[in-house]
Amino acid sequence: MTAAIPTPALQEELATVEPATITGRTRKRLTSRWASLFALVIAVLWTIPTFGLLLTSLRPEMDIRTSGWWTWFSDPQLTLANYDEVLYGGTSLSTYFVNSIVITIPSVVIPVSIACLASYAFAWMKFPMRDTLFVAVFALQIVPLQVALIPLLRLFVDADLNGTFWPLWISHTIFALPLAIFLLHNFFREVPGELMEAARVDGAGHVTIFLRIMLPLVTPAIAAFAIFQFLWVWNDLLVAITMATGAQEIQPLTARLAELSGSRGSTWHLLSAGAFVSIVVPVIVFVFLQRYFVRGLLAGSVKG
């Protein structure tokens, strides 16, 4: 880029000129001081509840029960007692935290692996009824998962699987697959056909092409979907309480948090601290994997 950088004097002059195009005008409007102020106000408003939650989680139990978090400004008192109680105390969330991890990781890995294989087949292999089957798979997306919950649970009970992690893993996999296959199929499909042909001439079979050519090229898409699936499973409550009812030892964090504030909850001062513990993992996952969202891995393969 060799665009000239305007001098300050010129910049001032430019600021008074009305841009000719719509995008130019929009851009100018968006970069004005008032727009910035407006954006700042929205950002602050949106952040206040989270900030309040953070502050609450750090206040002593009695304060939480008797007054709102904003009173902290007149009577500043902070403690880590809630976190201590949440992680190591009698209500120990740490077990549930581990449960959440044990539930989430297979519930991401299994559907993503199956979806990759299925998408590759749907995108690049020829077999009878391929398109019909693909539409059928995607059509499953229409079925609301609430409809499937009870019948599924009965199947699990019949198979004597209830009380283990299997019902959770299997149901999360089932619910994720239609969308996963549809999304990944589109990404697999976008890989230029010449690459496939070049690999075939180079002596690669389907397995080699899948592992050595396709997977590296669609990694950003797989990572993006994996992140969404992770957040979905980690924050899921409905499937968790359905499939893990009465089985305390397999309940995830969300189920436990719901109980803290629920009818039997006498310890709801721990809720805010628990919520923050639960937020930490998704934030870490997002921060570390977000670079996979960046596209452009395909640049340079074929002309251009």
Added chain:
Amino acid sequence: MATVTFDKATRIYPGTDKPAVDALDLAIEDGEFLVLVGPSGCGKSTSLRMLAGLEEVDGGAIRIGDRDVTHMPPKDRDIAMVFQNYALYPHMTVADNMGFALKIAGVSKDEIRRRVGDAAKLLDLTEYLDRKPKALSGGQRQRVAMGRAIVREPQVFLMDEPLSNLDAKLRVSTRTQIASLQRRLGITTVYVTHDQVEAMTMGDRVAVLNAGLLQQVDSPLGLYDKPSNVFVAGFIGSPAMNIATFDVKDGRATLGNADVAIPASIAAKVAEEGSDTVVLGFRPESLTPASSEETGGIPVLVDVVEELGSDAYVYGRPAGPAAEEQADRLRSDQIIARVEPRNAPQKGEKINFTVRQGSEHFFSVKTGERLEP
């Protein structure tokens, strides 16, 4: 090293009746550089892909050496292919790209490194071995694609318009590089292009295809001097041959006041066909300017003059008394003639051209086939 034989090889795409490649018969010698050329949609790429195993063969057979490869998957054919858009693996370095096939074949790491190194040296790519394709220029990518084929040391090289994404100058230099590289390696090569200049300059032999049918296979000069039908005559040569339908009468071919003497044998053949017209072709260099008094010439009004330094070409249209009829009977829009570059006419001038005796090509009006005197 091996020969390649197409034996009535046919490809019919699903949902169409007309074959994309119709009973192609072609024998390619060991170590030969054969160019498949034709207009777009003529089946040249399809033929190459049939040989590569990327396209099914619906009829006939294809053999590499003595092996029948008609229904073999690409990986068992011992071929290497260079694609039009190179198809480099974007996530691999240049070295990995070139060594990919060897790695799959289970060749040892040292051997891969040695062969990739050799090929890189040959193609001047040594300093780029650790780069990804996106950090290379078009010409370098093209060389990597070549390198990927070379390290395989295959029996046959297949190239599908490998130069069409390069700029004009690079294309000319790469053209000679590929041709000399092929001579040095001595590997049988099938090369597809739509550019007849590429075909003429690179190939030991050139096969001209049109509408899925093989028109003629010959050396570049053979095609130029003795095109076997009207299509080849019009396709080979740049600028193109002038082709028009002439009336045959009393041992002469006439069109308006243009008048060309024809051998008796041609006249006899035309008569034998029961026809009284003949298709006559003459290359731009067969036209010579004549004085205006001379009869039998074609008066041409000059529209454009292309001065190339070594040559000059006149593009014009008939301008004599019978101009309308002549323009109707002409297969192209213009008459093209080569003239003295230092003495080229001006735009708008009128020149009388005569066809140099013995340099005409005659074709049957009915079949389009060449008529030999």
